[in-house]
Structure formats: structure tokens, C-alpha cells
Amino acid sequence: MHAHSQAQALVIVAHGSHLNPDASNPTYAHADTIRDAGAFDEVREAFWKEEPHFREVIRTLESEEIYVVPLFISEGYFTEQVIPRELRLEEWDPERWDSDGTDASQATLEATDVGKRVHYCGPVGTHNAMSDVIVQRAESVTGDSDVGDGFGLAVVGHGTERNANSAKAIEYHADRIRETGRFDEVQALFMDEEPEVDDVTDFFESDDVVVVPLFVADGYHTQEDIPEDMGLTDDYRTGWDVPATVDGTRIWYAGAVGTEALMADVVLERAADAGADVDAAIDEVRERTGGTSTETESERHVTGD
Structure with missing residues (x-):
């Protein structure tokens, strides 16, 4: 074998x-x-x-x-x-x-x-291949294998309260995906530091934004904090729409990248x-x-x- x-x-x-x-x-x-x-x-x-x-x-x-x-x-x-x-x-x-x-x-x-x-x-x-997984997560959540044109992409991380390298990983993939030119806009956003995911709509001009949290598994950050912080729902237990409209922007929230x-x-x-x-x-x-x-x-x- x-x-x-x-x-x-x-x-x-x-x-x-x-x-x-x-x-x-x-x-x-x-x-x-x-x-x-x-x-x-x-x-x-x-x-x-x-x-x-x-x-x-x-x-x-x-x-x-x-x-x-x-x-x-x-x-x-x-x-x-x-x-x-x-x-x-x-x-x-x-x-x-x-x-x-x-x-x-x-x-x-x-x-x-x-x-x-x-x-x-x-x-x-x-790893460089994680950039591909983030993009595939965007494809999965929108159901569109060509997603990108007219779309913003937010890559979300925890932030540096815990470790300076945690922000570096998020920014690294945001930069790599931005360089491909596939999405109209790409931003690195954080839970614990500026730019904050709470204000997601402030950082994009696109009408549609895919939000991909760079977490290994879905847990309370990705399933409770982030959806509520972004205003997708008042109570995570009732769920949220995909896409959900916040301040006139359609937010396609993908959940943890690690489940892809x-x-x-x-x-x-x-x-x-x-x-x-x-x-x-x-x-x-x-x-x-x-x-x-x-x-x-x-x-x-x-x-x-």
C-alpha cells in the first residue's frame, strides 16, 4: 500500500x-x-x-x-x-x-x-494553503464558486490581547487574498482590538460582505459573540439569517473556517x-x-x- x-x-x-x-x-x-x-x-x-x-x-x-x-x-x-x-x-x-x-x-x-x-x-x-480555505469558506456560505465580484471579505481573528502573533496570522491571509484581486475589498478585523468586527459595516463600501472567522472550531466566540457583536441577531439562541442585512449591507456570516x-x-x-x-x-x-x-x-x- x-x-x-x-x-x-x-x-x-x-x-x-x-x-x-x-x-x-x-x-x-x-x-x-x-x-x-x-x-x-x-x-x-x-x-x-x-x-x-x-x-x-x-x-x-x-x-x-x-x-x-x-x-x-x-x-x-x-x-x-x-x-x-x-x-x-x-x-x-x-x-x-x-x-x-x-x-x-x-x-x-x-x-x-x-x-x-x-x-x-x-x-x-x-500555512499559505489556509488562504484557499478562507476563500472556499466564502464560496460555501454564498453558494457561489465564483464569489468575489461586488463582495467584500472580512477575515476575523481574536486579536492581540492574547498574543501578538494572533493578529499577524489574520493580517497575513487578508493581505494574500487581497493581492489576488478576487474580492473588491478585504479587511482583517478583530474581536478584541481595532479594527473591531462589531463595526464591520464601517470598513466596507460593498453591498455584500462575507465574514470568515479564522478559528479552528465553532464555539462561543463564533456562535455567540461575533453574530451578536455584528448585529446579526439580538440573541444568538434564536439564530440569524445568512445573509443578514445590517445598516444596508448584506452580511454573509460563514462561521469558523476550521469546519471547512x-x-x-x-x-x-x-x-x-x-x-x-x-x-x-x-x-x-x-x-x-x-x-x-x-x-x-x-x-x-x-x-x-
Whole structure:
């Protein structure tokens, strides 16, 4: 089944939640997609706030080559401190990533207590392929594979109250998507700092604005705070319209980017950048999740128009 001689494993590490039972759903969904593509001998999910926990996961693997991909948006406390410590990657130092906040790629380390080689990858949120997932999220929420003309796009993040790199990740993708010229306007907006998502309509001239939160999973930020802050609804429990009209602007609110199926591709791209033998799987996953490889462009979105 595998062309490569050494068994390779993928570990997807995510935050999880004690409070929100849906927090881990995207992690399991993307792991299943990757499992089905057959690139790895083993695929495991591990969490900080749920079982199976970070601490045990490497000990459950038989493979010698292990690729660890953090399902996190930005480089920061979790990716630089918590995960390497819990996985017992003793030679780890954030300098190994040689990053200014958005360009971590990978570091090859030894998990000393089990003698396995671990390729510790940068978070999914700063990979270039995330820009494609944000655009695909806009396609999904509008039902239009060509969405862009006459539309603004807001990429929303938490903001720097927590970590300076969190804003960098948001701005990075907003800049990349703006450069493509696909949308009339692209803005990075935040929950906790200026420019604030509360004032979303102030930052756009377009009549239609797609709002995509750069979060891994849907939780209270994306399902309660942001819809209420933007004025889509007075009470998140009653839901909101898509699109909802606020101050004369149609707001297409997409929910967390991490629930988009194409996220599985970003996880694989991270592993590929670290040397994993996954090219065939990447092609298969892109085809299955409607990714941006050219041969599937014309075949997509034939339904639902």
C-alpha cells in the first residue's frame, strides 16, 4: 500500500474543550478524511482539554517517523510551549522554527523516552494553503464558486490581547487574498482590538460582505459573540439569517473556517513540507473536498446553483 519503506504516522493536535462538545468535531472530521486517503500508517487525534491527551499520544504509535501538526491558528503559547513540553520533545526551542510569527515550518526532534523521530510542524493557521480555505469558506456560505465580484471579505481573528502573533496570522491571509484581486475589498478585523468586527459595516463600501472567522472550531466566540457583536441577531439562541442585512449591507456570516472540509488539505500540506510522503493523498483530498487544483475547478459546484 505504501511506497515509502518506513512507517509514518500523523498526529493532529488540537485544543479541545471541556465546555463545548463540538470543539473536537473538526479535528476528527479532518483526521477521517486523511485516514481515508491512506497516506499514513497511523493517524491519531490528541487534545489539551479532552482525551486522548497530548501526553500519551506518541506512546500509542508504532511508526518510527511521526508528523505532528497543530490544529491551531497562530504561533504562540500552545504551539511554542505546551505541545512540545507535553510531547516531551526535549531538544525543542522556538528558535528551531526560525519564524517571525507566521513562517514556522518544521523542526525534526527526538521523542527521547520512546526513541522516535518527530517532525514538529508549524500550526495550520499560518500555512499559505489556509488562504484557499478562507476563500472556499466564502464560496460555501454564498453558494457561489465564483464569489468575489461586488463582495467584500472580512477575515476575523481574536486579536492581540492574547498574543501578538494572533493578529499577524489574520493580517497575513487578508493581505494574500487581497493581492489576488478576487474580492473588491478585504479587511482583517478583530474581536478584541481595532479594527473591531462589531463595526464591520464601517470598513466596507460593498453591498455584500462575507465574514470568515479564522478559528479552528465553532464555539462561543463564533456562535455567540461575533453574530451578536455584528448585529446579526439580538440573541444568538434564536439564530440569524445568512445573509443578514445590517445598516444596508448584506452580511454573509460563514462561521469558523476550521469546519471547512478543505482544512484536511492544510494538515497534509504541513506534513508534506516536513518531508512526509503524501503527494497522492493531497491530490485525493483536494479532489474530495473541492480544493483549488485546476482539474476539479470545472467539475465543482454543479449542484446547488
